Amino acid sequence: MKTPKQIERVCDYCGGKQKFKFRGNFEAEPESKFWYACQKCKHVVLISIEELNLQQNANAQKNYRVYSANETYEIGEIIYHEEWQDYGKVKKKEISSSGYNIIVVEFEKLGPKRLVESFKQ
Numbered sequence: 001m002k003t004p005k006q007i008e009r010v011c012d013y014c015g016g017k018q019k020f021k022f023r024g025n026f027e028a029e030p031e032s033k034f035w036y037a038c039q040k041c042k043h044v045v046l047i048s049i050e051e052l053n054l055q056q057n058a059n060a061q062k063n064y065r066v067y068s069a070n071e072t073y074e075i076g077e078i079i080y081h082e083e084w085q086d087y088g089k090v091k092k093k094e095i096s097s098s099g100y101n102i103i104v105v106e107f108e109k110l111g112p113k114r115l116v117e118s119f120k121q
């Protein structure tokens with residue numbers, strides 16, 4: 001499993017939902033436990049692979065397509081950007097000034113982004 005670079009969970013130290021950044025694998029059990037640091041209070045906590053799997057399932061959308069510049073998308077469609085590890089909804093379609101087909105996507109974490117679609121080389 002690929003460990004996410006950043007997760008959101010409730011911090012036991014400062015309370016509330018915080019962003020946690022991946023810090024490394026737990027030395028004694030590198031395959032099943034991982035260090036994550038709270039971005040607010042900087043506390044480092046051990047997170048099990050079970051919790052990460054639950055997190056990923058909660059974030060996963062049922063019907064989505066992995067984004068690829070060669071494909072064509074519909075308004076309202078959910079896409080997943082592998083590099084950014086983020087889901088987004090197609091809001092608008094545009095043609096760029098240089099003639100490219102553009103989709104405007106509202107990403108869960110990154111907010112609105114413009115991506116090329118129907119790209120032909």
Ligand SMILES: [Zn+2]
Binds near residue numbers: 011012015018042043
């Ligand atoms: Zn904290």
